[in-house]
Amino acid sequence: MSACSASPFRNNSRGRLVAARLSVSISLLFAGLMNLSLAQATKATAAPTTCATCHAGAAAHYATAPMRHAMEAQGANPQLVAHPTLTTQIGSYSYSVQTKNGQSTYTVSDGTGSMTLPIRWIFGQHSQTWVFEKDGHLYESLVSYFPRDNTLSITPGDQKVTPKNLTEAMGRELSVWESRSCFNCHATGIVPGEKMTLEKLTPGLDCARCHDGARQHMTDAAHDNFTTLPKSLRRMDAEEVSNFCGQCHRTWDTVVRNHWHGPAFVRFQPYRLGNSKCFIGNDKRISCLACHDPHQQVNHDQSYYDSKCLACHAAPKGAGASAAAIKTCSVATKNCTTCHMPKVELPGGHAQFTDHQIRIARAGDPYPN
């Protein structure tokens, strides 16, 4: 199986592009027939130009993709609505998250006093951490919600925090840079070199967050100018893709520079993938995009991933193929990830992450750092 055909993303993407181009061509054709430009045609229909104007398929899929919902603004959140009262006790502090009428509040009490704040931003689509605003400062909630165990518990990374008062028990104050860093990966609209303005941010990642230049392209396209295309991400090799996705999911370099070790960092997939013996930067079959389409929901079908592994590890066919050059599995040809990409419990995270360090993982083997 070729690298291209191994990736439905590429197929889908290509398909969508073809469809988009076709759509544009058809629009132009009709516009030409009617002696109207695309811009005039758009204006005529009074529909605002968006990415979906031309990339309807991708936009429709992406509307429900995890990255689109990496952050939500305050308001009705399905998980919080489904669990309108969440409580926990941590040390001498009790916590309560109440949701009613589409609004969620977060309360911390120490027995003698309490503090209640509205949840301003919800980070994460599954496990949730909240960000509050108090006295002009931003705070990360000291407890988060973990749906697997349906529990409130200490936010990962904050286990060593020992609150000395209600404010510290409520959350950890974020520096201007840390908050910028958080919002930069969970929202869209941060402008390099400019102060972050929360009101100008769009929750979650919209098209422009990854497709740099998309807005200019959209503006120009509305005037029938298709020369200012965003940089093509599909031409990037596996190493470049890892570094691109690693801007938020952490690159191999970043983790190594920071000397991060241990299962807490299993969630940084580009780093774990880079540790794999089979990872090589010039082979797109091992790129993040070979298995994941960021415009789509995460695929949980094992067989889907089997085909990705077999793109490299299938037994050679034909007399010309070199069996020696291909490592095949002597145990099975399906459910590859169960042995080669085991699930790892994130310490304090009440969730398991797929370890992207591809290897032969035997029962009882220690987590490879």
Add this chain to the structure above:
Amino acid sequence: MFVAPISTAITKRILLQMRQIQVSVASRLAAVCMPPLLLSALLCSSPVQAHAQESASSFDDLAGRAAAARDQGNIPLAVELYGKAEQLKPDWAEGWFYLGMLQYEGNQFPQAIEAFNHLLQLQPTAVPAMALRGLCEFETSAYGDSLRDLEEAVAHGAANEPRNAQIIRFHLAQLLAHAGRFQDALDQYKFFATQKVDAPDLLLGVGLAGLRVTTFPKDAPATDREVYQAAGEAGYAILADESERGDELFRQLFAHYPTAPNLHLFYGFLLFPHDPTLSIDEFRTETILVPTNETAHAMLAFTLVIAGRYTEAQPEAEHAYTVSPDMELAQLALGRTLAETGDVKRGTELLNQVLQRDPNNLEAHLGLVSIYSRSGRREDAYRERVLCLSLPK
């Protein structure tokens, strides 16, 4: 309240702080150097027993009187008696320590250095003595020796004791800045910031290190003290994790001193550990304000490399390397940018050039990982990755 340690007041403070060291060191050294039973055994078996007993008796007498004089605060007498005792028994480490301490207290710095030299010959790992010698050397303007001693003393835990940490680290920070090791100096100053220690000379020191001035705070010209102090205050706020205040202070500084050299570089260095990409604009502004600032060019190139913006990094890296071909940062930045933008051969050469001098240089190895990975050299890439993961912090 921390006060500038060059003053008399701080000298007294050192003594107060060092008293705890004295007790522990004295008892430790006594235990190591003068095991009483061993000493007795040696004396009993000696062929010159009578003379030895006389000497021992005389030595014990002197040592006792020296200690008494010290306890009574009669420093000149104590110094004299310790000196005599050391003439009788030059391998008496405890005596050298007290002699050095007392001479230091009396501002007899060259003599104190001599005493600590004797002690350190006997006990090369007597860390408190090393720290004290470093402080004495600072007072005699033997800055190179002082830096060596204080740095080694800190590396061996001399600053772990909270009451000694301030005095040692403040001197060390000044010496590091004086030696042009500005980032190392700021690392030392960060200790004070996180402890919320406040003192004008401290802010001045931070400002000098931040603006890359090798002058000691005590020698800072009056005309420039204001900008150093203000820069120190802004830098100190950031080192203390008061990000919003620090950010605001720097903005005010930029407005007030729009052309002050190294100001944007300083801010860039402070932002770098939080998020390297945030420092890019600061380094770039510095290169515009002061086009000859090669550190700013190299940092800009290197930071762009970290951000993966290799095409942008290349001209900056070329510039830095052309002007300062021996600057490691310039070699790393240019090596990586060349490799990532197509000139793999020259890029690899530059990165290997760094590794010849510094085989454990992580950035050079990271560059090689990328080169090997992107060119399909799977085994080499994997080997380099394993090596990177095993490099010391």
